[in-house]
Structures are given as structure tokens and as C-alpha cells.
Amino acid sequence: MARQHLRSLVYSFRGILQNKLTCRIPNAHSYGGRFATRNIATIALEQSGTKTILSENDIPRQWYNIIPDLPSYPPPPLHPQTLQPLQPQDLAPLFPAAIIDQETSLERYIDIPTEVLEVYQLWRPTPLFRARRLEKFLGTPARIYYKYEGGSPAGSHKPNTAVPQAWYNAQEGVRRLTTETGAGQWGSALAFASSLFNLKCEVWQVRASFDQKPHRKSMMEAWGAKVHPSPSSLTAAGRAILEKDENSPGSLGIAISEAVEAALADPDARYALGSVLNHVLLHQTVIGEECIKQMALLGETPDIIVGCTGGGSNFAGLAFPFIREKMAGKINPIIRAVEPTACPSLTKGIYAYDFGDTAKLTPLVKMHTLGHQFIPDPIHAGGLRYHGMAPLVSHIYNFGLMEALAIPQTECFKGALQFACTEGIIPAPEPTHAIAAAIREALHCKETGETKVILTALCGHGHFDLLAYDKFLAGQVEDLEFSKEKLSEAMLQIPTI
Ligand SMILES: *Cc1c(COP(=O)(O)O)cnc(C)c1O
Numbered sequence: 001m002a003r004q005h006l007r008s009l010v011y012s013f014r015g016i017l018q019n020k021l022t023c024r025i026p027n028a029h030s031y032g033g034r035f036a037t038r039n040i041a042t043i044a045l046e047q048s049g050t051k052t053i054l055s056e057n058d059i060p061r062q063w064y065n066i067i068p069d070l071p072s073y074p075p076p077p078l079h080p081q082t083l084q085p086l087q088p089q090d091l092a093p094l095f096p097a098a099i100i101d102q103e104t105s106l107e108r109y110i111d112i113p114t115e116v117l118e119v120y121q122l123w124r125p126t127p128l129f130r131a132r133r134l135e136k137f138l139g140t141p142a143r144i145y146y147k148y149e150g151g152s153p154a155g156s157h158k159p160n161t162a163v164p165q166a167w168y169n170a171q172e173g174v175r176r177l178t179t180e181t182g183a184g185q186w187g188s189a190l191a192f193a194s195s196l197f198n199l200k201c202e203v204w205q206v207r208a209s210f211d212q213k214p215h216r217k218s219m220m221e222a223w224g225a226k227v228h229p230s231p232s233s234l235t236a237a238g239r240a241i242l243e244k245d246e247n248s249p250g251s252l253g254i255a256i257s258e259a260v261e262a263a264l265a266d267p268d269a270r271y272a273l274g275s276v277l278n279h280v281l282l283h284q285t286v287i288g289e290e291c292i293k294q295m296a297l298l299g300e301t302p303d304i305i306v307g308c309t310g311g312g313s314n315f316a317g318l319a320f321p322f323i324r325e326k327m328a329g330k331i332n333p334i335i336r337a338v339e340p341t342a343c344p345s346l347t348k349g350i351y352a353y354d355f356g357d358t359a360k361l362t363p364l365v366k367m368h369t370l371g372h373q374f375i376p377d378p379i380h381a382g383g384l385r386y387h388g389m390a391p392l393v394s395h396i397y398n399f400g401l402m403e404a405l406a407i408p409q410t411e412c413f414k415g416a417l418q419f420a421c422t423e424g425i426i427p428a429p430e431p432t433h434a435i436a437a438a439i440r441e442a443l444h445c446k447e448t449g450e451t452k453v454i455l456t457a458l459c460g461h462g463h464f465d466l467l468a469y470d471k472f473l474a475g476q477v478e479d480l481e482f483s484k485e486k487l488s489e490a491m492l493q494i495p496t497i
Contacts, residue, residue: 064288071399119196126147129458133422140445143454145455147290156460156461169270177202177271180203191203194224194225201225208249213467234258236359237361284317288319288321304335308430310430337397338433342382344370349387353494354495409478413429435456
């Protein structure tokens, strides 16, 4: 009896030792292909290689600007009144000079300031997970990987750009930042970043989510920000909407108008945007740069990269560095953006110059758009509600360097629950679109027997979006289509240039 006990102790000790061995990540220099990690200890622990973690030294020191690598430059933004190409100084009332430089930069790589890197160290590098349990559940021969950005203080990828934006503003003597937020992710990221650099932060939150997500507001307030529901009576843009409809659920387009108007009215204030613009996409490339290192450590090459797109920033952050490798002929993955059928800017929108906001205060940019007066259906639970797509993503889409797909929201939530019950993390509603697309692809591999490598970004957790899950579990989430009538309405709103 005693001897048996001793033996099992020895075995479990050996097990612990072996676990330790297999959990060690091979370093970059010893990397020699996928089979390099399959040493003898792997046999003892089949789940080895569940996550790949880099060291703080591996945080990228530069952001990647894809523009100089493209076959042509994206069409220039236009001044909202003169319709002439925008001059950098036109943006000065809205953004600090460093951000304007980045918006128009033709440098391939831009140094990340040391102070920003020090904040990134709070949550970066982020882990790359292999979704082994999801693969098993689906019975797919495909290998699914997800880069998890939900471990940041705000719970999403948004602080990757909120931190440098706040820092550059503080450097240039700005005292107050204004912004909009939809689901509350961006507002909380900017509130967090502002608190680090002693900036005041004021957020206009889309009314529908202001009412549905009180805890995002609490979070912003905990970081010292002021939060207003939008439309509000504080701005002319807000009052104009309220006059027409005092119960307006709001939209990102309206909230942007309010935040821009407030910034323009105060010389000490500037505006910050959480997606869509070139500099935001630039800052997010830390995701893809880290991921390239992690895939190399694993000896994996992605066959398909899927990401959800609202304004396009988390997708671009993951995909652009891989598109660079693709354009250089080193890899050839399919790159696919996934959006909701309720707000299908890439798959159904028009590629045209349009305003970024409802009150037409922002410059005109050429993008895939559903029209700047688009108001999403308040019963749409899945996030990703902006009327436009990043001009840079739209431009790249037009070259055929990537594809796009729209998925209805019940399929997204179904996939999200499969993911949560196998991988554990409850995703934000936005990345459920990417998860649903990854599942579609994995099930396709099950039919064909292909062992494809699927890579996606899990860009945020859903801890503040549980109402959407409640609704889905209660059977109250409906699939919404963007109708032909809505599209013709949108066409009428788009200015003729
Ligand atoms: C804001 C947000 C999105 C949509 O914005 P993108 O710029 O398209 O990334 C998607 N997922 C999460 C978690 C977000 O917070």
C-alpha cells in the first residue's frame, strides 16, 4: 500500500516535471519547424502548446505602415466644405501634429515612444492560443489559433491606440480629449489612457448602449472621464437630432459629430478616434507583428486569417503585417474580413467619398459606406455598427488583397457559446463574427479533410456585454438584413464628388 502510494507520488512528480518541460516555449533561435516542439515530453501532455507567450523584449519597437508597400496610395481625404484634398493643417484643430504626421506618413516603420512601450508592458505581448478544445469539439483536422487582446486593462485591443494617442496629445500640451463610443470599449480605453497622462476625457456614448451598458460608463468614470448619452443637448449636432426625434437611440455618426464639435469649441481640447483612420490602424499593427513571431516559434504558417471589422482597426492590426509578408511572396494566406449582415459596409456598402459623421463635420474619405445617416437597429446585439469602413481597408479590399463576408448574428452567438464552452473565454459580441467565420472554415476542413491553419484575433472579452448573451439565450436575438431599400436610401445621402 505504502509502496504503491510512493510510486504514484513519483509518477505525479515526474508528470509535473514533464509538464514543466513541455510548457517551455522554444526560443526563436532554436526554432526548426513544427516538429521541433514534439520532443518526448509532449507525449506525456497532449495539450502542450496551448498558448505561445513572448517576453517583454519581444514587444515590437515600431509600428508598421502598410501604405508605402501598396501598389497605389489610397485616395486623399477631402475638405468637407471646399472638397479639395485636405491639407495637414486642416486637421490641426482636431489632432496633435504627431498624429497628423502619422496619418499621412509614407515611412514603412514608425518608432514607438519609450513611454508608450512602458504602458504596453502592462498587458503586451499578448498570448496566442491554439483552440485545441474547440477543434476537438468541431471534429476538425484544421488547427485554429487566436491572438487574445482581451487582457488589456479595458478588455480589448483599443488601448493599443488609446495610449499613444493620449501620450502624443499630452506631449503637445493638450489638456482635454473628446470622443465618441458605441459599445463603450473605445470610451473606456481612452478614459484609461487619459488617466495615465493627466488628461481630461469626455465621452459621448451612443444612447442605446448608454442605457444598456451602465457598467461601461462606471468604468469610464472610475478612470476619471465624463460620460454623456448621445444625442445630447450639449451640442448643436445633438440638439438637431433630438428636435427631430427626442427618443433617438443615437449612432456612432451622431456621437462623432458631438465629440468633434466639442473639441472644435475648445482650443485646449483635441478629438480622438478609436478606429477607421490610418494612424489608428498603424498603432494596432503590434498585434500582427507579435503574432508573426509567435507563428514562427510554432513553425506554423496561416492558410486563412479572419478578423471582425467595425471600422477595421483590429482586423488591420492583425492582418497588415501578414499582408506585407504576402505581398513579399513569403506566404499566401486568404485574408478575410467578417462583418454583421445588419451593418455590411464592405459586402453591401458603396465605395465612395462620404462623411465620417452625421453632421458632416469630418473630412470626406473614400470608403465602403452605408451612408453617414445610417442608424443601426437598436435590437442588433452584435456590435460593429459604424456606417463606414477604414479607407485603407477599403482600398486594400478593392485591390483584391483580401475578401469580405457578412454573417448573421444568431450564427455568431451560437459560435461564441461553442467557443466559450470549449475555450473558456466569453468573447465580446464583435469578435463572435470572426469566431463564426473560423468555425465555418474549420467545418469545411472537416468535410474536405484539409489540415488548414486558421488564425483569428479575439479582440476583446464580453464581460460588459452579457445583456447581449442574455438576449440570445432567451431567444430574443434576430437576424437582421440590410435591405435594398436601406441601400438606396444610403445612396441618396452620399455626396456627389
Ligand atoms: C471597437 C471594437 C471592435 C470594432 O472596431 P474595429 O476598429 O473594427 O476593430 C471590434 N471588437 C472589439 C472588442 C472592439 O472593442
